Amino acid sequence: MRPAEERYKHMNFAVLTPTRQRPGKLDNFISSVHGLAANKDRVYTFNYIDSDDPRQKAYEDYLRKQPANNHNCTGEPQSVSKSWNVLAEAAIDRGADVLIMGNDDLMYRTERWDELLEEEIKKYPDDIYVMWFEDLINGESHCAFPIVSKTWYETVGYFTPGIFNFGYNDTWIFDLGQRIGRTHFIPNVVNEHLHFTTGKSAADETTKRNRTAERGNLYEKDKVIFNSSESKQKRAAIALGLLEMMDSEYERAAAGLSVYDHEKIHDWG
Numbered sequence: 001m002r003p004a005e006e007r008y009k010h011m012n013f014a015v016l017t018p019t020r021q022r023p024g025k026l027d028n029f030i031s032s033v034h035g036l037a038a039n040k041d042r043v044y045t046f047n048y049i050d051s052d053d054p055r056q057k058a059y060e061d062y063l064r065k066q067p068a069n070n071h072n073c074t075g076e077p078q079s080v081s082k083s084w085n086v087l088a089e090a091a092i093d094r095g096a097d098v099l100i101m102g103n104d105d106l107m108y109r110t111e112r113w114d115e116l117l118e119e120e121i122k123k124y125p126d127d128i129y130v131m132w133f134e135d136l137i138n139g140e141s142h143c144a145f146p147i148v149s150k151t152w153y154e155t156v157g158y159f160t161p162g163i164f165n166f167g168y169n170d171t172w173i174f175d176l177g178q179r180i181g182r183t184h185f186i187p188n189v190v191n192e193h194l195h196f197t198t199g200k201s202a203a204d205e206t207t208k209r210n211r212t213a214e215r216g217n218l219y220e221k222d223k224v225i226f227n228s229s230e231s232k233q234k235r236a237a238i239a240l241g242l243l244e245m246m247d248s249e250y251e252r253a254a255a256g257l258s259v260y261d262h263e264k265i266h267d268w269g
Helices: 004-009 023-035 056-063 080-093 113-121 150-156 169-179 205-209 218-227 229-245 249-254 262-267
Strands: 013-019 043-050 070-075 098-101 106-108 130-134 147-149 183-193
Touching: 013 023, 013 080, 023 043, 023 056, 023 106, 043 056, 043 080, 056 070, 070 080, 080 098, 080 150, 080 169, 098 150, 098 169, 113 130, 113 183, 130 169, 147 150, 150 229, 169 183, 169 229, 218 229
Parallel strands: 013 043, 013 098, 043 070, 130 183
Antiparallel strands: 098 147, 106 183, 130 147
16 A cells, blocks of 8 residues: 555546437536646546447537546446446556445536545545535435445445446445445535426436336335345345455444444344
């Protein structure tokens, strides 16, 4: 591991965003991420675009004027639970130290957000944490757009679990952080979620694609997957691995879960 000062000096942030039929909204989001960063050379954006996206040409046109640190990855249409992992792998390969969940209906609103995030990360020298910004919907109650480290990613083995149809990816990561007592809300950085239910944006074809009668209620399907016994066992096992990566037995005890207490961590709901 690099010395602390050197590590923070060269810390690279990657915002990961699957997108579909929203080239304009994505461009606005990318502009906010890069435009408000204090150190733009260490901020990267990675976007997953379906190969059958009817707006693919528009994404290509926007790309020409977007920052050099913005990268589009085109691939087969698939669940965002899998697309986020494609982006995470690409980001890690390019030297990312911190992975941030993005969305094409978000807007960053806080100047120097990268420096403010860095200051919070310094509080966790072992790099085991789940952080999130204020999205003006959930606040501290739910981690809607998780932030994790390269160390977390390599310990868990993925960014998102790859098992969901559409939702619950953030909830999975949040649950892992709660199990080990390492969730950290950052209220002074705003990434506003312009969700259609707030009236800040209109429902569009992408909205309908994930909420149609033909496909069923994907959120309800993913809720069943999340709450299944198999999923709980997987999260329990992953949490044990994360606990082992934490700096000391004292830290693990502070989390309220012993690394040896398999039954307790397995049964935690």
